[in-house]
Amino acid sequence: MDDPISSRVPSALHMENRPPPVHPVKILDTAFITHNVKRFKVEKPKGYKFSPGQAARITLNRPEWLDRSGPFSFTSLTSSRTLELIIKIYDDRKGLTHELGLAHKGDELLIGEPFGAIQYQGPGYFFAGGSGITPFIAILRELHKENKLAGNTLVCSNQTAADVILGEELSGMLGKKFLNIFTRQHVIGFSERRIDRNILVTLVQNFDQHFYICGPHSFVQNLSTLLTELGATADSIVIEH
Numbered sequence: 617m618d619d620p621i622s623s624r625v626p627s628a629l630h631m632e633n634r635p636p637p638v639h640p641v642k643i644l645d646t647a648f649i650t651h652n653v654k655r656f657k658v659e660k661p662k663g664y665k666f667s668p669g670q671a672a673r674i675t676l677n678r679p680e681w682l683d684r685s686g687p688f689s690f691t692s693l694t695s696s697r698t699l700e701l702i703i704k705i706y707d708d709r710k711g712l713t714h715e716l717g718l719a720h721k722g723d724e725l726l727i728g729e730p731f732g733a734i735q736y737q738g739p740g741y742f743f744a745g746g747s748g749i750t751p752f753i754a755i756l757r758e759l760h761k762e763n764k765l766a767g768n769t770l771v772c773s774n775q776t777a778a779d780v781i782l783g784e785e786l787s788g789m790l791g792k793k794f795l796n797i798f799t800r801q802h803v804i805g806f807s808e809r810r811i812d813r814n815i816l817v818t819l820v821q822n823f824d825q826h827f828y829i830c831g832p833h834s835f836v837q838n839l840s841t842l843l844t845e846l847g848a849t850a851d852s853i854v855i856e857h
């Protein structure tokens with residue numbers, strides 16, 4: 617059974633309105649960074665620009681995959697000469713990410729123009745469910761580079777400690793402002809639970825700041841509702857539409 621925390625499935629209708637993948641780029645390097653999450657370093661198309669937090673439709677540059685693209689967020693710094701993608705591989709369904717799991721250096725992808733509503737608007741809380749961390753990696757790396765991370769807290773929800781993406785790097789950047797919550801496995805020193813009202817009240821205290829939420833639909837919905845009930849305004853909640 618799939619955990620609602622871990623799957624972030626785009627609706628076909630939603631994707632139809634996004635720019636199709638047209639730029640061919642070669643994969644330069646790949647590595648698994650957790651048991652089911654793979655990092656891709658790929659070429660950056662000439663003149664390609666994105667804002668931290670944005671995604672693009674991506675697929676394999678093979679005839680049978682041309683009409684089966686999926687959205688993925690860029691995790692690299694905007695100044696980097698290459699693009700980085702961090703992709704959770706779902707091997708249980710023989711879909712796009714399964715095929716990306718088999719792709720390696722030298723294979724070609726197609727990338728669309730960037731899109732997305734998640735952009736940094738000021739200090740606050742970042743709530744990530746599973747692979748929903750990816751747009752925040754781009755934003756937090758950029759803030760770190762500019763020495764502007766102060767005032768931000770990242771809360772990640774995963775099934776187990778083995779599912780945490782880039783834990784070491786994020787911990788290095790954010791220190792005590794990087795919090796982990798596990799929905800399944802008990803890990804000493806961490807709580808085994810979902811982000812609920814009590815956690816939010818204890819953690820946040822001041823609801824007059826920004827709240828960035830990304831993850832599965834139910835995760836985004838639940839947290840948006842809870843934060844609104846606790847006093848956050850609609851304007852202060854930043855999510856993908």
Ligand SMILES: Cc1cc2nc3c(=O)[nH]c(=O)nc-3n(C[C@H](O)[C@H](O)[C@H](O)COP(=O)(O)OP(=O)(O)OC[C@H]3O[C@@H](n4cnc5c(N)ncnc54)[C@H](O)[C@@H]3O)c2cc1C
Nearest residue numbers: 623626671686687688689703704706709711712713747750
């Ligand atoms: C804007 C945006 C940005 C994204 N960025 C990233 C990113 O940077 N990294 C990343 O890893 N992911 C990201 N995603 C999610 C990613 O697009 C999807 O995981 C991917 O497209 C799934 O493709 P697939 O064909 O391999 O899997 P699918 O076959 O679509 O399955 C994916 C998962 O959903 C479950 N599932 C699918 N359909 C059903 C169904 N009908 N009933 C029950 N379960 C179902 C499957 O069991 C599996 O766990 C993003 C999504 C959006 C909307």
